[in-house]
Amino acid sequence: MNEADFKELKKGGMMRQAEGGLFSVRLHVTGGRLSTKQLRAIREAADRFGRGEVHLTSRQGVEIPNVPQDSLSALKELLAPSGVGVGVCGPTVRTVTACQGCKVCPSGVIDSPALAEAVDRRFYGKPVPHKFKVGISGCTNNCIKAEENDAGIKGWIEPRWEGPGCTRCGVCEAVCPTKAISKSGTGEELLIDRSLCIGCGDCIASCPTGTMREENRGYRLFAGGKFGRVPFLGKRILGVLKTEEEAVAAVAAVLEFFRAHGKSRERFGDTLRRTGFPALESYVEEKGELP
Amino acid sequence: MTTPVLDITGDVCPMTFVKVKMGLQKIAPSGKINVRLKEEALKNVISSLKTEGHRVTNVSREEGTFLLEVEKAG
Numbered sequence: 549m550n551e552a553d554f555k556e557l558k559k560g561g562m563m564r565q566a567e568g569g570l571f572s573v574r575l576h577v578t579g580g581r582l583s584t585k586q587l588r589a590i591r592e593a594a595d596r597f598g599r600g601e602v603h604l605t606s607r608q609g610v611e612i613p614n615v616p617q618d619s620l621s622a623l624k625e626l627l628a629p630s631g632v633g634v635g636v637c638g639p640t641v642r643t644v645t646a647c648q649g650c651k652v653c654p655s656g657v658i659d660s661p662a663l664a665e666a667v668d669r670r671f672y673g674k675p676v677p678h679k680f681k682v683g684i685s686g687c688t689n690n691c692i693k694a695e696e697n698d699a700g701i702k703g704w705i706e707p708r709w710e711g712p713g714c715t716r717c718g719v720c721e722a723v724c725p726t727k728a729i730s731k732s733g734t735g736e737e738l739l740i741d742r743s744l745c746i747g748c749g750d751c752i753a754s755c756p757t758g759t760m761r762e763e764n765r766g767y768r769l770f771a772g773g774k775f776g777r778v779p780f781l782g783k784r785i786l787g788v789l790k791t792e793e794e795a796v797a798a799v800a801a802v803l804e805f806f807r808a809h810g811k812s813r814e815r816f817g818d819t820l821r822r823t824g825f826p827a828l829e830s831y832v833e834e835k836g837e838l839p
Numbered sequence: 840m841t842t843p844v845l846d847i848t849g850d851v852c853p854m855t856f857v858k859v860k861m862g863l864q865k866i867a868p869s870g871k872i873n874v875r876l877k878e879e880a881l882k883n884v885i886s887s888l889k890t891e892g893h894r895v896t897n898v899s900r901e902e903g904t905f906l907l908e909v910e911k912a913g
Contacts, residue, residue, distance in 0.1 A: 715898070722878050722881055753886035754886050756898055
């Protein structure tokens with residue numbers, strides 16, 4: 549087997565180990581969720597073809613290490629009936645990570661596992677100039693660390709203030725973690741600085757009169773993040789996306805932009821530092837059919 | 840009858856929540872209680888009061904603390 553063959557195997561999720569003749573097989577996991585049926589199949593595969601152990605990856609994935617090269621296809625066949633596919637590596641759209649989302653977590657704003665499934669169905673394993681990671685946090689507590697990803701998404705609540713009925717008690721101003729709310733010079737109006745607002749909704753939850761309300765509840769996109777040797781936090785782009793469809797369309801347009809402007813083996817954040825973030829925003833607004 | 844005052848300025852979550860709940864148990868439905876608290880307890884205390892159907896009818900500041908006028912659910 550030559551280097552080109554190993555590269556192809558790696559793209560298909562089978563990574564040659566430092567220890568000769570052995571492979572670590574990456575499995576296709578979305579949002580860190582596996583059924584018990586799948587877990588049983590993985591156990592069987594690791595017992596039969598590996599050394600009876602699995603590795604939990606840094607991004608909610610599972611790998612079966614110590615698989616001899618001549619067992620790779622048998623391992624794939626054993627896993628297939630349970631719906632566990634083999635993962636991907638190389639310059640592709642990688643594992644989509646997600647928290648438990650609003651159906652499980654009381655803090656959740658969006659159904660992050662559902663969005664992870666939708667993004668995975670459309671883009672997983674698709675070729676891009678360099679590895680591309682998507683992570684989805686159900687709210688701005690951000691357990692998934694959206695800004696570490698090439699495309700990160702967070703559940704977001706955007707507040708709106710309604711004057712009539714407000715007693716100017718100052719609770720919203722006091723609870724805001726980023727001091728995004730302030731009284732106008734005369735003290736009559738409340739001003740919300742959208743660039744500072746982090747979409748947590750604390751002002752709405754604690755408003756005694758109900759005059760601080762939800763303007764939008766949805767998805768907020770962050771682009772160009774990475775970790776590795778030179779970490780960079782993704783930057784917020786676009787407004788609040790209102791539906792799962794809009795969020796998927798935005799990710800599709802972001803990937804198109806990366807394919808059009810990214811150089812081979814250049815991470816998305818580095819592409820964006822060349823093109824500037826506004827170029828991405830106008831492209832996505834146009835292509836993503838967003839409001 | 841004067842409105843009872845519950846001081847939770849020395850407490851942290853979840854004791855702030857527990858003490859407010861116990862304070863409300865001692866008064867009749869639609870009755871009033873004042874709660875003195877620190878800024879960091881504002882969000883959790885008010886949001887849990889709202890969730891349980893009580894009303895915060897007034898908020899005032901006094902020397903680094905807040906005083907909430909709370910009306911128990913009817």
